[in-house]
Amino acid sequence: MTQPLPTLDVRGVCPHDCPDTCGWVVTVDPATGKAVRMRGDADHPFTDGFLCQKVANYLERVYHPGRLTTPLRRVGRKGEGKFEPISWGEAVAEIASRFKQIAASEHGPQAILPYSYAGTMGKLQYGSLDRRFFHRLGASLLDRTICATAGGVGCDITLGTRAVIDPATVTQSRYIVNWGSNTKVTNVHLWAVMLRAQKAGAKIVTIDPHRSRTAAASDWWIPVRPGTDAALALGVMHVLFRDGLQDQDYLDRYCLGGEELKRRVMSGYDPATVARITALPVETIEQLARELGTTKPAFIRLNYGMQRHGGGAMAVRTVCCLPAVTGDWRQPGGGAMLSTSKLYPFDDAFLMRPDLIPPGTRTVNMTQLAEALHGELPGPPVQALYVYNSNPAAVCPDQSRVLSGLERDDLFTVVHDLFQTDTADYADIVLPATSQLEHFDIHNSYGHLYVQVNKTAIAPLGEAKSNTKVFRLLATAMGFEDELFGMSDEELARRAFPEQGHFAGIGFDHLLANGPVRLNVPENWAPFAAGKFPTPSGKCELFSPREEADGRDPLPHYIPPHEDPQTKPDLAAEFPLQMLTPPTPSFLNSTFVNVDTLRTRAGEPVVEMHPADAARRSIIDGQRVRVRNGRGSFRAKAVVGDTVRPGVVVSYGIWWNKHTADGVNVNTTTSTALTDQGGGATFYDNLVEVEGVEFA
Numbered sequence: 213m214t215q216p217l218p219t220l221d222v223r224g225v226c227p228h229d230c231p232d233t234c235g236w237v238v239t240v241d242p243a244t245g246k247a248v249r250m251r252g253d254a255d256h257p258f259t260d261g262f263l264c265q266k267v268a269n270y271l272e273r274v275y276h277p278g279r280l281t282t283p284l285r286r287v288g289r290k291g292e293g294k295f296e297p298i299s300w301g302e303a304v305a306e307i308a309s310r311f312k313q314i315a316a317s318e319h320g321p322q323a324i325l326p327y328s329y330a331g332t333m334g335k336l337q338y339g340s341l342d343r344r345f346f347h348r349l350g351a352s353l354l355d356r357t358i359c360a361t362a363g364g365v366g367c368d369i370t371l372g373t374r375a376v377i378d379p380a381t382v383t384q385s386r387y388i389v390n391w392g393s394n395t396k397v398t399n400v401h402l403w404a405v406m407l408r409a410q411k412a413g414a415k416i417v418t419i420d421p422h423r424s425r426t427a428a429a430s431d432w433w434i435p436v437r438p439g440t441d442a443a444l445a446l447g448v449m450h451v452l453f454r455d456g457l458q459d460q461d462y463l464d465r466y467c468l469g470g471e472e473l474k475r476r477v478m479s480g481y482d483p484a485t486v487a488r489i490t491a492l493p494v495e496t497i498e499q500l501a502r503e504l505g506t507t508k509p510a511f512i513r514l515n516y517g518m519q520r521h522g523g524g525a526m527a528v529r530t531v532c533c534l535p536a537v538t539g540d541w542r543q544p545g546g547g548a549m550l551s552t553s554k555l556y557p558f559d560d561a562f563l564m565r566p567d568l569i570p571p572g573t574r575t576v577n578m579t580q581l582a583e584a585l586h587g588e589l590p591g592p593p594v595q596a597l598y599v600y601n602s603n604p605a606a607v608c609p610d611q612s613r614v615l616s617g618l619e620r621d622d623l624f625t626v627v628h629d630l631f632q633t634d635t636a637d638y639a640d641i642v643l644p645a646t647s648q649l650e651h652f653d654i655h656n657s658y659g660h661l662y663v664q665v666n667k668t669a670i671a672p673l674g675e676a677k678s679n680t681k682v683f684r685l686l687a688t689a690m691g692f693e694d695e696l697f698g699m700s701d702e703e704l705a706r707r708a709f710p711e712q713g714h715f716a717g718i719g720f721d722h723l724l725a726n727g728p729v730r731l732n733v734p735e736n737w738a739p740f741a742a743g744k745f746p747t748p749s750g751k752c753e754l755f756s757p758r759e760e761a762d763g764r765d766p767l768p769h770y771i772p773p774h775e776d777p778q779t780k781p782d783l784a785a786e787f788p789l790q791m792l793t794p795p796t797p798s799f800l801n802s803t804f805v806n807v808d809t810l811r812t813r814a815g816e817p818v819v820e821m822h823p824a825d826a827a828r829r830s831i832i833d834g835q836r837v838r839v840r841n842g843r844g845s846f847r848a849k850a851v852v853g854d855t856v857r858p859g860v861v862v863s864y865g866i867w868w869n870k871h872t873a874d875g876v877n878v879n880t881t882t883s884t885a886l887t888d889q890g891g892g893a894t895f896y897d898n899l900v901e902v903e904g905v906e907f908a
């Protein structure tokens with residue numbers, strides 16, 4: 213008898229849009245070249261040997277029977293999903309010839325629009341040769357606003373950078389606030405750290421209109437009214453100043469505008485006013501302030517829930533002021549965290565080559581794809597759309613208009629994906645993409661402090677090609693310079709990895725050989741313990757001279773949602789319910805919807821509503837309902853309970869349209885209105901009505 217062949221373990225990185233950026237280990241059977249097992253990297257301090265429920269069965273996605281294995285050309289109507297296989301040579305030649313034709317037309321290359329987001333977060337496959345290609349071509353630029361830009365701007369105003377701490381120090385936190393963060397679901401490895409802190413005596417508080425899994429597992433759930441977080445934070449600051457709980461020394465030494473902020477909150481944001489805006493009892497505001505002001509160190513995990521509203525940037529800007537007022541930045545385990553991604557000094561200019569962009573090139577906000585496809589934005593009409601790392605037919609707001617735009621006969625659409633997504637159904641040409649097991653990449657993280665390399669574990673399935681490979685082929689077909697596109701993936705990564713700043717002393721070869729490496733950041737790091745904020749003043753800018761110079765209010769204030777029952781009573785008369793559409797735990801945005809076990813776990817589209825709201829509409833638990841507003845409607849199953857506050861409904865996303873009963877998802881109701889700053893999406897700023905309907 214022969215001995216079984218030894219298997220081979222390959223270290224990789226979960227590429228999905230998730231702050232945890234797990235390290236994983238793939239076991240490959242050398243006899244077949246197939247991956248046979250995957251597990252969380254036990255040597256990765258943050259991953260700690262476990263993967264989330266979505267990725268634990270990742271091989272079901274990698275070897276899914278629906279994987280695209282050859283390029284395809286559409287033979288049916290747009291949206292119908294009928295295609296025939298073609299060769300890569302034919303596909304590349306057709307794309308290049310259409311791009312050349314459009315570039316030479318009266319509209320010029322800006323009539324070509326790339327459309328991508330974070331299907332993979334690897335530095336190379338997320339944004340490198342693709343950007344070089346479209347910059348060299350002179351295509352329209354895409355402003356990637358769909359997720360994080362509002363909060364980015366909000367943090368920058370106050371702190372000069374993203375709110376950041378070392379998440380490992382959260383074990384030392386004694387008061388933990390999940391503020392608009394469903395941490396247990398969307399950041400499960402940080403949740404594990406929070407639980408360790410809780411065991412050591414920390415209190416976990418969650419501020420969320422929905423009793424999310426995180427809220428349900430917390431010591432205290434504060435059901436704030438959607439879009440009113442800035443008001444809540446200002447009310448808390450009112451109580452802190454009123455009761456002398458502020459850290460006056462921290463304010464005096466390290467902050468700009470402590471006195472101005474105090475005057476602002478003392479005059480406009482007393483607890484009674486804030487209680488009316490937030491629909492919280494005065495006592496809740498008082499208690500939160502008291503506890504935050506007296507329990508040290510306090511840590512705020514601020515996340516995306518509060519950003520997806522008309523005043524989202526201001527909400528983040530305002531919450532970011534709190535750790536300065538309480539002095540919590542002083543200690544490890546205190547402060548606030550939005551994202552750690554800015555700590556990585558990758559050379560993005562080398563990867564993306566913005567110097568190639570022709571001067572005056574227009575920028576299209578990706579949240580406004582509906583407007584872009586209907587010719588409603590300045591500049592030439594969009595005549596070609598190249599989609600990769602994204603599924604806009606499912607994830608974009610104002611879906612009906614996105615779909616009617618994608619249906620345009622005069623639009624040439626290319627979709628590069630692993631699967632036949634809703635968007636791919638509208639493509640003229642579909643290209644098969646590799647999974648993370650089939651290509652090389654290098655990763656930062658937005659939720660921890662490790663840099664990681666993803667090594668290729670298996671050969672591409674069928675004729676699948678990675679993003680970088682496809683752009684090399686397209687560049688050659690377009691006649692673009694080899695020096696821009698000829699470099700290998702590993703060489704690109706090496707050149708984008710400067711041995712300085714937080715990468716100092718790591719060494720690219722050491723990283724390649726030894727897997728996750730911690731950034732060059734001290735243990736027990738407390739970045740703003742002695743001020744040193746990267747703002748122009750070097751201080752935490754509670755009062756912002758930059759905002760003032762730009763003609764805006766320099767102090768934090770409350771900006772109501774666009775669709776707010778308190779300030780838009782006419783709209784609310786017709787559509788009285790504020791609807792939130794956070795992701796289903798089993799899905800990652802629209803990724804994984806086609807994985808049977810995960811879709812089965814997700815069940816079907818639901819809408820959670822409060823018993824009082826249900827009774828008023830004679831809706832009973834489990835009944836089929838229609839959720840609608842002026843933009844569209846979709847069907848769901850009513851789940852009636854006290855998981856939401858009255859006046860709020862929650863419908864989880866993001867289903868593939870082709871997997872719903874009526875061929876649309878929640879985004880048929882969401883709007884393309886943008887946040888106050890940062891041009892962000894406002895998915896949770898959405899008034900609707902829910903009606904019980906009998907469907908055949």
Ligand SMILES: Nc1nc2c(c(=O)[nH]1)N[C@H]1C(S)=C(S)[C@@H](COP(=O)(O)OP(=O)(O)OC[C@H]3O[C@@H](n4cnc5c(=O)[nH]c(N)nc54)[C@H](O)[C@@H]3O)O[C@H]1N2
Pocket residue numbers: 229230231266359391392393394395397398399419420421422424436437438439440441515516517518521792794795796797798799800801896
């Ligand atoms: N399982 C899973 N994990 C994910 C994702 C996923 O799709 N599935 N997506 C990933 C991505 S792309 C992102 S950006 C992150 C997002 O991570 P999170 O920010 O944690 O995600 P959300 O669920 O969008 O929002 C968090 C919570 O905010 C609440 N919320 C909504 N409006 C408000 C408000 O006005 N105020 C307050 N205080 N809370 C509000 C929602 O009810 C929700 O429970 O998660 C990542 N992780």
Ligand SMILES: Nc1nc2c(c(=O)[nH]1)N[C@H]1C(S)=C(S)[C@@H](COP(=O)(O)OP(=O)(O)OC[C@H]3O[C@@H](n4cnc5c(=O)[nH]c(N)nc54)[C@H](O)[C@@H]3O)O[C@H]1N2
Pocket residue numbers: 229328329330331332337358359599600601602603604607608628629630631633645646647678679793794795800801802803865866878879882895
């Ligand atoms: N209603 C509502 N809408 C939302 C949200 C919400 O909470 N509610 N969340 C918003 C947020 S936070 C975000 S970040 C966006 C996310 O929007 P998207 O970034 O579009 O995210 P996904 O839906 O995960 O789609 C990613 C696609 O990329 C593909 N992909 C993965 N790897 C590769 C690769 O290497 N190459 C290529 N070519 N393709 C690849 C995947 O198969 C998948 O189809 O959605 C937003 N939309």
Ligand code: SF4
Pocket residue numbers: 226227228230231232233234263264265266267268400401800
């Ligand atoms: S989705 Fe997030 S938690 Fe799950 S394996 Fe990937 S990085 Fe880890």
Ligand SMILES: [Mo]
Pocket residue numbers: 229358359360
């Ligand atoms: Mo996101």
